[in-house]
Amino acid sequence: MQFKTIIEPFRIKTVEPIRQTTPAQRAAAIRGAHYNVFQLRAGDVLIDLLTDSGTGAMSIYQWAGMMRGDESYAGARSFYTFQSVVQEITGFKHVIPTHQGRAAEHILSQAMVTDGKVVPNNTHFDTTRANIEARHGVALDVPIHEGHEPATLHPFKGNMDLEALARVLEERRGQIPMVMITVTNNSEGGQPVSMANIRGASALCRQHGVPFIIDACRFAENAWFIKQREPGYGDKTPLEIAQEMFRLADGCTMSAKKDGMANIGGFLAMNDDALALKCRNALVVTEGFPTYGGLAGYDLEAIAVGLKEALDEDYLRYRIRTVEYLSERMTAAGIPTVRPAGGHALYLDAKSWLSHLPQEQYPGWALSLALYVTGGIRACEIGSVMFGLQPDGTEKPASLELVRLAFPRRVYTQSHMDYVCEVLLYLNTVVKKIHGVRITEQPPVLRHFTAKFEPVGGVIVEA
Ligand SMILES: *Cc1c(COP(=O)(O)O)cnc(C)c1O
Numbered sequence: 384m385q386f387k388t389i390i391e392p393f394r395i396k397t398v399e400p401i402r403q404t405t406p407a408q409r410a411a412a413i414r415g416a417h418y419n420v421f422q423l424r425a426g427d428v429l430i431d432l433l434t435d436s437g438t439g440a441m442s443i444y445q446w447a448g449m450m451r452g453d454e455s456y457a458g459a460r461s462f463y464t465f466q467s468v469v470q471e472i473t474g475f476k477h478v479i480p481t482h483q484g485r486a487a488e489h490i491l492s493q494a495m496v497t498d499g500k501v502v503p504n505n506t507h508f509d510t511t512r513a514n515i516e517a518r519h520g521v522a523l524d525v526p527i528h529e530g531h532e533p534a535t536l537h538p539f540k541g542n543m544d545l546e547a548l549a550r551v552l553e554e555r556r557g558q559i560p561m562v563m564i565t566v567t568n569n570s571e572g573g574q575p576v577s578m579a580n581i582r583g584a585s586a587l588c589r590q591h592g593v594p595f596i597i598d599a600c601r602f603a604e605n606a607w608f609i610k611q612r613e614p615g616y617g618d619k620t621p622l623e624i625a626q627e628m629f630r631l632a633d634g635c636t637m638s639a640k641k642d643g644m645a646n647i648g649g650f651l652a653m654n655d656d657a658l659a660l661k662c663r664n665a666l667v668v669t670e671g672f673p674t675y676g677g678l679a680g681y682d683l684e685a686i687a688v689g690l691k692e693a694l695d696e697d698y699l700r701y702r703i704r705t706v707e708y709l710s711e712r713m714t715a716a717g718i719p720t721v722r723p724a725g726g727h728a729l730y731l732d733a734k735s736w737l738s739h740l741p742q743e744q745y746p747g748w749a750l751s752l753a754l755y756v757t758g759g760i761r762a763c764e765i766g767s768v769m770f771g772l773q774p775d776g777t778e779k780p781a782s783l784e785l786v787r788l789a790f791p792r793r794v795y796t797q798s799h800m801d802y803v804c805e806v807l808l809y810l811n812t813v814v815k816k817i818h819g820v821r822i823t824e825q826p827p828v829l830r831h832f833t834a835k836f837e838p839v840g841g842v843i844v845e846a
Contacts (some may be wrong), residue, residue: 429759452681480676483640541568573725644689744819758806
């Protein structure tokens, strides 16, 4: 008998109260935040789906590990515990802790990227792109075309376009210091990458003698998708699948705020001795000594335990199924989303759902405000507010207007998800009454964090 109810594979020992608010209180809070959910106080949010980064709940084993933290400056026991877990999973010889993922990217870019060099990736995450561009390199995205099409179903929509990769390796010979692959592909909706695709990219890199680096932030979720969807992997454990992924690469960058199940941390790992030496030398200047890399000993312990817990099958089944469940409910109600569901988030397609709003009125942003005032849910626009402002100050609408509901790990329960569903189904009945927004004040870069807005006509959702 296969029961269908999704149960959280844990019981709750410590609780953090969340506060119910009235629509009037939320309307006042969002007005005070200049209609920008990034400017809200978290205490005014009921269900916070802004990001899955660093927002997870730690287990009793992680907290126990924190008590074991060895805070020695050099050679702490916690470092060796951390190193052995990372080596067991990745197989890489050198393990370099960093305070989070972007610090690993920064150090790697400093060591590998110079003026005009090209780094292909299925899709660069924004911090990866920024670190490569800060070195005057070119961050080149080569995703498969299905990755850009919200409604097109594909089991591995995060894949890299291997023909495009082969072409660029040929055409830009000598100008490519490394190739990266992001698993899961965060910027394309948390979509997975198949083992066949990783193997293909790896083979091309080896043929050209170019290092192949995995952006491994969601390696465990990616392993679960491979187990579920790729022929030949159904009987393998997520750990075995992850080990196979890493064997195909020469190194990785990692944010432990994702599949490290920790609130802070990251690492860089690789096989190349000379590169590791260069990276450790840079680490000492900006992060710290190589056996702590900007982290406390207790953080290293929490990550060491968390990396293994992220590979637990019951956990992965619950996590991925939760997102899929929400996605199924949306599809049944005719609410457009990016399909199939990704690993860490559900993406609402605001351009089709709020088709009454022109892109100049930022339909994704408008939807994020409606979600908050209606249900106290905080989500993140990934559309023209985030990407529309060009470096020369002009506006160019983004190709997609998405709203991301990202799921913190082990934090919310099935009833929280049912509540989110209920709010979304209600919004579907009033969707044409959601007003657009205009920007009243904005900074020149990364405007979504601090820009000020006002709803067109003065209300977010018409009564
Ligand atoms: C979060 C993330 C990063 C950066 O990690 P931080 O810990 O936030 O610095 C890099 N790549 C991907 C795919 C990510 O999701």
